[in-house]
Amino acid sequence: MVENPYRLKASRIIRVIKECEGVYTFYIATEEEAQFGQYNMLYAFGRGEAPITIASKGEGYLVHTVRAVGDVTRYIDSLREGDLLYWRGPYGNRWSLEEAYGKTLLILSGGLGLAATRWVFEEAMKRPIKRLIHLYGSKDYDSLLYKYLYEEWSSKADLRAIIGTSHPQWKGKTGIITDLLRKLDIEKDSLVFICGPDPMVKACVSLLKEKGIEENRIYASLERHMKCSVGTCGHCMIGPYFVCKDGPIFRYDLIKEYFERKEV
Ligand SMILES: Cc1cc2nc3c(=O)[nH]c(=O)nc-3n(C[C@H](O)[C@H](O)[C@H](O)COP(=O)(O)OP(=O)(O)OC[C@H]3O[C@@H](n4cnc5c(N)ncnc54)[C@H](O)[C@@H]3O)c2cc1C
Numbered sequence: 538m539v540e541n542p543y544r545l546k547a548s549r550i551i552r553v554i555k556e557c558e559g560v561y562t563f564y565i566a567t568e569e570e571a572q573f574g575q576y577n578m579l580y581a582f583g584r585g586e587a588p589i590t591i592a593s594k595g596e597g598y599l600v601h602t603v604r605a606v607g608d609v610t611r612y613i614d615s616l617r618e619g620d621l622l623y624w625r626g627p628y629g630n631r632w633s634l635e636e637a638y639g640k641t642l643l644i645l646s647g648g649l650g651l652a653a654t655r656w657v658f659e660e661a662m663k664r665p666i667k668r669l670i671h672l673y674g675s676k677d678y679d680s681l682l683y684k685y686l687y688e689e690w691s692s693k694a695d696l697r698a699i700i701g702t703s704h705p706q707w708k709g710k711t712g713i714i715t716d717l718l719r720k721l722d723i724e725k726d727s728l729v730f731i732c733g734p735d736p737m738v739k740a741c742v743s744l745l746k747e748k749g750i751e752e753n754r755i756y757a758s759l760e761r762h763m764k765c766s767v768g769t770c771g772h773c774m775i776g777p778y779f780v781c782k783d784g785p786i787f788r789y790d791l792i793k794e795y796f797e798r799k800e801v
């Protein structure tokens with residue numbers, strides 16, 4: 538029998554972390570298999586569903602970070618430890634981490650985009666990557682995600698964060714992610730993973746090209762409005778591709794033509 542792709546699962550929320558105002562991280566108990574880069578559709582009764590990236594995975598749990606922007610995400614952010622979260626998935630493709638073996642892997646994350654790169658970054662620390670660099674830009678200190686993990690991450694990789702405005706508790710740089718990228722020395726055969734707002738992705742790709750990195754070495758995780766998540770409704774299309782099932786991760790040279798159009 539063909540499995541119903543819309544069948545919901547229910548998982549107990551086992552841990553909730555408040556990242557900042559309106560942004561919460563949920564650990565849900567599940568043995569479900571998943572891959573770094575994929576997403577789940579999180580469900581709110583009577584409200585709808587929202588695609589939310591799988592931010593990390595451990596023994597018996599998946600992690601989601603949710604920013605409350607509308608009906609569904611506001612409902613999910615009201616849930617607490619012990620509550621049930623309804624969801625379906627996982628959907629979408631994964632980061633092609635193996636391509637970076639023996640080379641430099643550069644990860645570029647903007648704002649909430651760090652949720653989509655966190656798991657592959659954690660995995661990359663355990664894999665045979667020659668040099669692992671992660672540049673992360675956030676609009677301000679309060680919006681920085683996963684502050685409680687930076688010390689551990691920095692001991693295993695070259696993590697550089699930058700925030701838009703100064704803050705008494707911030708000893709790092711202020712500015713935007715392209716300020717960090719512009720100054721970075723990087724090999725031409727490096728692999729690059731990006732997730733962030735579209736203008737950030739475009740600006741980063743342009744700088745990477747100036748550094749001699751070709752578009753077929755760059756992968757971007759895209760965010761588009763989704764309904765079905767299984768390639769039937771057409772809400773998520775970019776050119777001939779369904780972001781929900783062909784993506785959300787795309788090699789840049791394959792989507793450039795559609796991504797760089799003004800109306801996209
Ligand atoms: C693959 C993928 C992964 C994602 N991962 C995360 C994640 O990890 N965490 C997270 O917090 N969010 C994530 N998102 C974004 C999240 O799914 C959206 O913000 C979702 O729309 C929220 O649903 P909502 O009902 O709460 O808000 P909505 O009612 O959908 O409104 C949210 C915002 O989107 C705007 N909007 C509504 N419809 C459209 C449309 N058709 N086109 C463009 N904009 C529209 C609204 O004006 C509003 O500002 C992801 C999206 C994708 C595609």
Ligand code: FES
Pocket residue numbers: 762763764765766767768769770771772773774779780781782
């Ligand atoms: S969300 Fe329906 S086709 Fe992609």
